């Protein structure tokens with residue numbers, strides 16, 4: 256693996272506000288890396304610093320081994336950027352917009368047409384490509400944004416809130432497209448405040464809070480480190496003390512009673528068969544059981560709540 260993005264002690268202050276407050280970030284080639292956190296936590300500012308679009312107050316940034324402030328053109332050539340609000344010429348068609356980008360890249364007519372055809376096909380805008388962008392939905396604009404990244408043959412794509420404002424189906428389509436690009440070797444950095452929605456596509460994530468990265472790592476590792484398990488089983492049962500019945504059960508990392516007859520069981524694998532067996536063995540009556548994966552939203556809430564408690568106690 257080789258490191259393609261590295262920041263050390265990155266700080267960006269706007270007057271008294273530290274938008275980014277000491278960020279150390281490493282992204283490896285071919286990863287899908289998520290910058291996740293609520294509005295205002297410093298994700299966009301971090302992205303602007305990676306692209307050399309704003310100057311750090313302190314710290315260093317290297318993108319593909321280059322300092323984006325000193326080599327802005329070299330970085331721009333090799334890194335595709337899709338901002339939160341993508342600017343297209345609304346009166347031009349999708350294809351004409353891409354042609355404009357291709358000209359800026361200095362591509363010859365034949366090469367530009369070839370790349371545009373391939374990109375439109377890839378993002379499923381072949382027919383819509385002939386229509387004015389003013390008629391596009393938000394999802395189509397986002398896909399046209401990705402087409403632009405494709406035309407550039409970027410080594411890294413940096414996508415700011417790519418799924419915001421999209422309906423569930425368009426979100427899934429865009430995430431599938433991002434995964435496909437990653438499988439072909441493109442490194443992807445994306446930001447989002449919708450933690451659960453993007454956790455499925457990210458190899459690693461960094462959770463931002465107030466300009467800092469509180470936690471980072473693989474999603475499964477974060478959920479098991481912070482929550483003690485990767486699965487949550489909700490159990491409804493009568494005539495049983497579930498905490499006692501599961502006391503020494505394997506793979507169970509926590510049992511919390513939510514109300515009489517209803518428990519949340521944290522586990523590091525699908526523990527439903529063992530739970531069912533133990534309820535019955537203890538003479539109880541199982542009335543319902545459901546399972547889901549733990550989400551990054553839960554990790555976020557738990558971690559930053561503890562963080563706040565520690566800060567308050569200090």
Ligand SMILES: Nc1ncnc2c1ncn2[C@@H]1O[C@H](COP(=O)(O)OP(=O)(O)OP(=O)(O)O)[C@@H](O)[C@H]1O
Nearest residue numbers: 269272273274293294295296297298299300301448
């Ligand atoms: N140009 C600026 N001038 C002053 N303050 C700014 C500027 N840009 C960002 N900030 C502040 O820095 C903090 C971090 O903002 P940033 O846009 O990086 O957060 P974000 O996590 O990307 O949020 P969002 O999802 O809303 O874009 C916020 O408090 C914001 O108000």
